[in-house]
Amino acid sequence: MQALSGDRIKIWLVSIALAGLAAGLVLNVMGHADLAAMVWAAGVVPVLLALIVEIVRGLWSGEVGLDIVAALSMGAAIVFGQELAAAVVALMYTGGTFLESFAEGRARREMHDLLSRVPRSATRHRDGTLEDVPLDQIAPGDLLLVRQGEVAPVDGTLASVQAMLDTSTLTGESLPVRVGSGADVMSGSTNAGAAFDLRATRRAAESTYAGIVRLVEAAQKSKAPMARLADRWSIGFLAVTLLLSGGAWFLSGDPIRAVAVLVVATPCPLILAVPVALVAGLSRAAHFGVLIKGARPLEALARIHTLILDKTGTLTDGRPQIAGISSPAGLGEDEVLRLAAALDQASKHPVAMAMVAAAQARGLKLPVPHEVVETPGEGVEGLVEGKRVVVGGEAFVAERLGLDGREHVHQQPGAVLVALGVDGVMAGHIVMADALRTGMGDLIARLRGQAIDRVLLATGDRQDVADKVTEGLGLDGVRAGLTPDQKVLLVLTERKNGPVMMVGDGVNDAPALAAADVGVAMGARGAAASAEAADVVLLVDELGRLFQGIVVARRSRRIAYQSVVAGIGLSILGMVAAAFGYLTPVQGAVLQEVIDVAVILNALRALRITAADG
Numbered sequence: 187m188q189a190l191s192g193d194r195i196k197i198w199l200v201s202i203a204l205a206g207l208a209a210g211l212v213l214n215v216m217g218h219a220d221l222a223a224m225v226w227a228a229g230v231v232p233v234l235l236a237l238i239v240e241i242v243r244g245l246w247s248g249e250v251g252l253d254i255v256a257a258l259s260m261g262a263a264i265v266f267g268q269e270l271a272a273a274v275v276a277l278m279y280t281g282g283t284f285l286e287s288f289a290e291g292r293a294r295r296e297m298h299d300l301l302s303r304v305p306r307s308a309t310r311h312r313d314g315t316l317e318d319v320p321l322d323q324i325a326p327g328d329l330l331l332v333r334q335g336e337v338a339p340v341d342g343t344l345a346s347v348q349a350m351l352d353t354s355t356l357t358g359e360s361l362p363v364r365v366g367s368g369a370d371v372m373s374g375s376t377n378a379g380a381a382f383d384l385r386a387t388r389r390a391a392e393s394t395y396a397g398i399v400r401l402v403e404a405a406q407k408s409k410a411p412m413a414r415l416a417d418r419w420s421i422g423f424l425a426v427t428l429l430l431s432g433g434a435w436f437l438s439g440d441p442i443r444a445v446a447v448l449v450v451a452t453p454c455p456l457i458l459a460v461p462v463a464l465v466a467g468l469s470r471a472a473h474f475g476v477l478i479k480g481a482r483p484l485e486a487l488a489r490i491h492t493l494i495l496d497k498t499g500t501l502t503d504g505r506p507q508i509a510g511i512s513s514p515a516g517l518g519e520d521e522v523l524r525l526a527a528a529l530d531q532a533s534k535h536p537v538a539m540a541m542v543a544a545a546q547a548r549g550l551k552l553p554v555p556h557e558v559v560e561t562p563g564e565g566v567e568g569l570v571e572g573k574r575v576v577v578g579g580e581a582f583v584a585e586r587l588g589l590d591g592r593e594h595v596h597q598q599p600g601a602v603l604v605a606l607g608v609d610g611v612m613a614g615h616i617v618m619a620d621a622l623r624t625g626m627g628d629l630i631a632r633l634r635g636q637a638i639d640r641v642l643l644a645t646g647d648r649q650d651v652a653d654k655v656t657e658g659l660g661l662d663g664v665r666a667g668l669t670p671d672q673k674v675l676l677v678l679t680e681r682k683n684g685p686v687m688m689v690g691d692g693v694n695d696a697p698a699l700a701a702a703d704v705g706v707a708m709g710a711r712g713a714a715a716s717a718e719a720a721d722v723v724l725l726v727d728e729l730g731r732l733f734q735g736i737v738v739a740r741r742s743r744r745i746a747y748q749s750v751v752a753g754i755g756l757s758i759l760g761m762v763a764a765a766f767g768y769l770t771p772v773q774g775a776v777l778q779e780v781i782d783v784a785v786i787l788n789a790l791r792a793l794r795i796t797a798a799d800g
Contacts (some may be wrong), residue, residue: 196283199236200277203273203276203279207229207273207277209225210223210225210229210269210273223267227269227273230272233276237257255448256275256279259445259449260275260279262448266441268771271445271449271774274449275778278452278775278778306321307320308339309331310329311328311383322389322390324339324340324386326387326389327386330383331381333381334377334378334381334534336377337376338351338371338374338377340388341387341388341392342384344366344371344383345383345384346383348382348563349365349380349382350535351365362379362537364379370387379535431761431765434446434764443765446765447774449774450757450763450775459746459753459786459788460481460746461481462790463746463749464742464792466742466791466793467739467743468484470742470795471735471738472725475724476732476738477722480721486685486721487704487722487736489684490637490686490704491637491638491639492640492642492681492683493638493640493641494642494676494687494689495642495643495689496644496645496690496691497647497655499690500689502623502655503623505620506602507620508618509601509619510617511523511614511615511617512614514615515611515614517613522606523616524551524552525573525608526604527541527545527546528545528554529566529567529570531555532555532566537618538577556568564578565578566578573608573609574609574610575608576608578605580605580615583607584612586607587611601618603615603617604618620655626659627659630660630661632733636737636740638687638736639684640663640683641661642664644665644668644688644698645665645666646666646694647667649664691707696718706724706732707722738795741792741795748788749786749789752785752788753784753785760774760777
């Protein structure tokens with residue numbers, strides 16, 4: 187509400203300044219000079235008062251900004267009867283702050299619904315019946331029913347014989363895991379198998395998922411705020427301005443020269459050029475499918491020196507893919523895949539769905555299975571083209587085939603082995619794994635070319651899985667088995683090497699995304715929590731878009747600096763001319779407007795940035 191109210195105030199101020207300047211010009215043309223001066227002054231006073239309030243707030247918090255120069259120029263112009271010059275300065279200032287506010291309007295949304303994945307209620311066993319109750323009414327010891335596809339609402343222990351859990355958004359483990367009776371179940375885990383009973387061990391507010399929410403909030407509050415690029419020039423420019431204006435008044439004895447210097451000095455090249463270049467950069471980044479939530483994140487993105495990548499769904503595709511197919515029965519790879527995928531059409535298990543997608547991608551025609559029986563978390567059996575087919579874990583298939591032992595098939599870390607039985611014979615094995623995204627080595631090399639010195643992997647997955655996935659990428663470090671708070675600690679530790687960017691897609695990444703100088707979320711398939719906590723969202727499921735976003739950020743910031751340097755240089759020349767009496771306050775205001783137009787046109791070059799500019 188405060189941000190919304192502030193935006194409305196800025197709209198009102200720029201409207202008042204514009205209306206006052208326009209009305210005064212009309213009155214002046216009609217020959218009512220005195221009335222015009224009053225109208226100009228009336229349009230300036232609200233802007234000046236609002237500006238003084240902002241200056242006092244800044245000084246109270248220890249910040250010295252360029253707003254002081256604008257206040258001095260407007261105040262001095264009113265005091266010494268230069269109302270038209272004051273009105274022009276008021277319009278320039280309010281226009282610049284409005285543009286900056288517009289840039290900030292693209293900033294991150296409030297984290298209003300981080301728990302959107304978790305149901306607002308749960309199904310509880312009570313006296314032989316089931317009842318729906320709000321989450322806050324669940325107490326430790328309650329027995330809950332979690333249906334297929336639902337999310338565990340609180341931490342608890344499994345009260346059923348077994349369950350298949352998808353914990354990818356919590357731990358980074360891309361493939362579902364089977365747990366047995368008495369196993370711990372974290373809130374936020376998705377039921378990927380048959381319905382199971384859960385014995386609550388914690389209240390909702392004390393559970394894992396709620397703890398992640400608190401981590402996100404705490405990390406966001408602890409993030410060091412970035413100063414506006416314009417304010418970094420403030421003290422030096424303010425000193426030059428006061429020296430020239432005071433010197434002109436002292437040496438000439440004419441206060442109007444000091445007013446003219448202050449009017450020319452009004453830092454609109456800084457106030458205008460910076461937000462225009464950054465807003466143009468935001469628009470250009472969005473063209474590449476990179477949503478940057480405001481000018482400050484864009485500035486930060488341009489200064490990143492350390493990149494931390496999550497594994498599942500970020501460095502890897504996040505979906506099981508075929509890593510190998512073998513057949514002890516001598517079947518071809520396509521035939522093994524065709525029979526297995528045909529039967530798996532009847533299952534909603536993530537691995538089964540991935541196998542069907544892989545078969546369809548190869549152009550294989552899949553017959554309709556019959557008499558299908560699925561054992562949740564174990565496998566599927568049925569008839570395919572009159573053949574008795576069994577697909578699932580190797581132990582499950584071996585049992586159904588009546589085999590005493592298991593085939594020994596090499597399985598890489600983090601992979602899932604799917605066995606195929608046909609008419610009583612072990613017919614094949616399919617290895618499913620979460621594959622590395624295509625072109626990751628080249629992408630990391632290009633990112634290093636953008637002044638990124640360190641590239642690290644941070645994952646909740648096992649160390650052997652992380653090492654296997656990152657083999658040959660030349661990363662500067664691999665950190666595995668990390669919890670959400672350990673990822674935050676890694677981000678904070680790496681800050682000693684410079685600004686840090688964290689890229690992730692799961693709920694478990696959200697706290698680290700919020701803690702980083704720039705958090706980047708894979709928004710196409712990532713969790714809502716990570717998108718909310720992040721400063722940048724990749725709207726397309728391609729990590730390569732990150733490179734384009736960094737290029738746009740660096741070029742936009744460079745263009746902003748070019749506009750500032752050129753604008754300030756011209757302003758200083760104008761200030762010197764005004765100090766020697768060659769420019770009146772009104773002429774100085776007009777000159778400043780010309781400079782403003784030039785720097786704005788230069789800043790708009792950010793709209794034409796391409797990836798080749800990197």
